[in-house]
Amino acid sequence: MTRNEQYQALMQLYKKETANKVVDMEAMADWCISRGVTLPKPKSARDLLVAQLSDAARAEYRQDPKTGLSYRANHALRMTKADGRQLTLWVDIEDATRPQMLLSLTNRRQQMVGDAVHLKIDEMIWNNHHPDEEPIQQVMDFTEDVEERLNSPGFGSNDAAA
Template sequence: MSKKREMQRLIRAYKDETGEREIDMKKVAKWAAGKGWPLPTPQNPLDMLAKQFAEAAREEIRRDDATGRPYRANHSFVTMHGSEQLHLWIDIDEAERGPFLKSAVTRREQMVGDGLQLTLDMMHWNRINPDKEPIDLPMDLTFDIELRLNAPDEDEGAA
């Protein structure tokens, strides 16, 4: 059995033992460790630092000089260097079209994957709950994006 499948089995065992249905994964981890599940080996400090730099880069927001709208300054993309897969970062204000397009396509594919999985999840919930009002959320986000593009800036009106 794979490690993830074994962890999924332990989550079900935790729920069965505690009767909890809305679970805190920290409590599950403490319970599993108490049952002998091995704690993970701490990450390499250099890998941890690189992850912190990636998080900082991902969170940097700038404002467009012409529109005043916020935009994400740094974007990641994956490329191959020989047989090694590299995760590289680019500054949108310095980026060539190719790497930025690669980043944008990857982020869009992530959105599609999330939308597909949410649709499958809603279809399952609706099927097993035929006596309840179905949950049906549209996956075309165009209107939602337009609303947010045209919403007042959060900073406006703040004195």
Template sequence: MSTKNQRLQNIIKLYRQRTGNESVDMHEVAKFAAEMGYQLPKPKTAIERLAEQLSAAAREEVRRDNVTGRPYRANLAVVQWVNGSQLTLWHDIDVAPRRIAQKAFVQRREQMVGDALQLTLDINHWNRVHEHEEPIVMPLDFTDDVEWRLNAPDADDKAA
């Protein structure tokens, strides 16, 4: 038995086969799936949509440190599971206790590690199947990149 994601992946493959398009717009694939009789998901409620907008606003809120003048994100997100459902709780960084801040920072770091791992796997695969081309090399030590951006003339505007 296939998972929902596997069924959706099969629809994408079928769309590519039928249209010959290598680059696909998922809105077009969704129309294709609906025309094939795929059951459309239940629309989000107004509360669900507003909660998403509030989360996006919290994620984007930036303040400036009153000593350094540097920007920082005003809110920390901590993801946890409650009764089998994922829940994200938002905390003001200036009043969050250490245990909350550390958990939020560890989760963000884990996201970065996961992204770096997947990037490495993707690059390794591309390099293997395109062995006749110059390999793509992507360093994952960000120490110098972060230092350069911290010291760039416009770093304060882009750090957050």
């Protein structure tokens, strides 16, 4: 059983024992600790620094002087090494080559598609499990949403990007 599968089983047991259908993970963590669940090994200070540096890179936005739009300054280049390990490099949008930018944007688009597929599956499953209720129908064409957001008052400021 993987660690995730173990945690999922613990969550089912927690919900059964507490009768909570909505789970507060902090309360569940305390419940797990009180039952002797082995705590995960903490990350090293170096690993924490790597994660914080990546978070800071991801969070940096700039404002385009020409359009006034806020844009992501740093872009992730996710790749797999020959030994199978995943590696993420970061490139500033001003320095990115076309192939680098295409890779970054394509990866982000694929993440969005993956999220949309799972959203649609979750919608279908919920609708199937609740046939007596009005079905939930999420529109999967985001064209109008994107246009509306791009043209909404105040969009593009640094506050809107965060």
